[in-house]
Amino acid sequence: MTKFHSLRTPTRLSANDSYTFLMKELEKVDEKIREPLTSTDWPRDMPVITGGGLLESIVSVDVTYGSSGQREDNLIFDATNDIPVVQADMSQSVARCFNFAEYMSFSALEREKMLNVGRDPETFLNKGIRLHCDKTIDRSVYVGFSKVNSTGLINGPRISRMSAPATGTGNSARWADKTADQILNDINSVIAATWRACDCASDALPNHILIPVEQFGLLVTRKVSEDSERSIMTYVLENNLTTQQGGTLVISPSLWCQAMGTNNTNRLVCYINDPDKICFNLTQPLRRMDTEYAEMRIKIPYIAQFSEVRMLYPQTVRYMDGI
Numbered sequence: 001m002t003k004f005h006s007l008r009t010p011t012r013l014s015a016n017d018s019y020t021f022l023m024k025e026l027e028k029v030d031e032k033i034r035e036p037l038t039s040t041d042w043p044r045d046m047p048v049i050t051g052g053g054l055l056e057s058i059v060s061v062d063v064t065y066g067s068s069g070q071r072e073d074n075l076i077f078d079a080t081n082d083i084p085v086v087q088a089d090m091s092q093s094v095a096r097c098f099n100f101a102e103y104m105s106f107s108a109l110e111r112e113k114m115l116n117v118g119r120d121p122e123t124f125l126n127k128g129i130r131l132h133c134d135k136t137i138d139r140s141v142y143v144g145f146s147k148v149n150s151t152g153l154i155n156g157p158r159i160s161r162m163s164a165p166a167t168g169t170g171n172s173a174r175w176a177d178k179t180a181d182q183i184l185n186d187i188n189s190v191i192a193a194t195w196r197a198c199d200c201a202s203d204a205l206p207n208h209i210l211i212p213v214e215q216f217g218l219l220v221t222r223k224v225s226e227d228s229e230r231s232i233m234t235y236v237l238e239n240n241l242t243t244q245q246g247g248t249l250v251i252s253p254s255l256w257c258q259a260m261g262t263n264n265t266n267r268l269v270c271y272i273n274d275p276d277k278i279c280f281n282l283t284q285p286l287r288r289m290d291t292e293y294a295e296m297r298i299k300i301p302y303i304a305q306f307s308e309v310r311m312l313y314p315q316t317v318r319y320m321d322g323i
Contacts, residue, residue, distance in 0.1 A: 042141040045142075045153065045210060046153060047275035048281070049279055054284055056096075059093070065086060065088055067087065068085045097306065100136050100304040103299055106122075108296050140309070142256040153269060154210075160315070160318050161262070162320050162321070163320070164322040167182050174323065184240065186323065187236055187268075194317070198313070205247045207248060208252070209252070211251065211254070211257055211266075213253045213258070215266060216252070218232070220232075236251070262322070267319055267320070267321050268321075270317070270320065272317075277316045
């Protein structure tokens with residue numbers, strides 16, 4: 001009887017190879033893709049006006065009123081024949097618009113391979129572009145871009161600044177060395193100064209304060225006193241000037257406040273979170289452009305446009321450094 005032998009050499013696995021093969025068979029792929037641990041806070045801290053299309057700048061018109069009269073309060077008497085005339089001084093404020101652009105690119109073959117295992121490169125690359133756009137807007141809102149000499153909410157050159165009074169332990173200005181009452185006094189001082197600069201207008205009461213993460217943690221963890229269950233944060237939110245005037249004060253942590261004050265001290269930012277006082281324009285939300293195909297590669301560009309921060313009433317923002 002003729003015997004036929006296979007030309008294929010049997011695969012022989014060593015003990016180590018067998019173990020490796022077994023481990024590969026026992027692997028379970030986690031379906032969740034771990035994305036970077038990061039965040040953006042501009043939706044919380046800055047009003048945004050959406051729409052308008054691709055523009056060069058945003059222009060707002062400002063007006064101040066005066067009088068030609070020299071008399072106090074424009075009073076007139078029986079023999080007066082010189083009546084003052086009201087005057088209006090018109091001016092414009094211009095906010096530049098910045099363009100964001102980024103594209104994703106991958107080969108058609110690469111995409112086919114990934115689709116076979118349930119992964120679409122366009123899905124997670126889209127998330128990456130949106131994250132980059134949000135981070136770019138975040139920087140613009142808080143500190144601006146040095147390359148184009150723009151500033152933001154935290155470092156506006158037209159904003160009034162004050163230093164935290166040195167009333168803490170060892171004549172220190174830092175909140176870590178102050179009591180709950182001294183911290184409350186600092187907060188009420190900056191609120192009062194901001195409101196006074198607005199002639200105590202009913203719609204100009206500050207409602208938002210940003211502080212560094214370290215100081216925020218201090219407020220929420222430290223008690224008012226050893227025999228009290230209330231945190232300093234609760235005490236401050238109940239007894240600040242804004243709350244006592246019928247408003248609502250929000251105190252939020254911000255990474256951007258760290259070392260932004262004079263001599264690299266920590267900065268408190270007090271302002272009115274209202275689109276009529278401060279805002280920025282998102283003239284073109286992130287948009288996908290036409291897909292391009294070239295030499296087996298797929299390229300998908302995205303664009304967005306936004307303005308620099310528009311401080312419509314600079315007097316409604318105030319800094320306190322040294323906390």
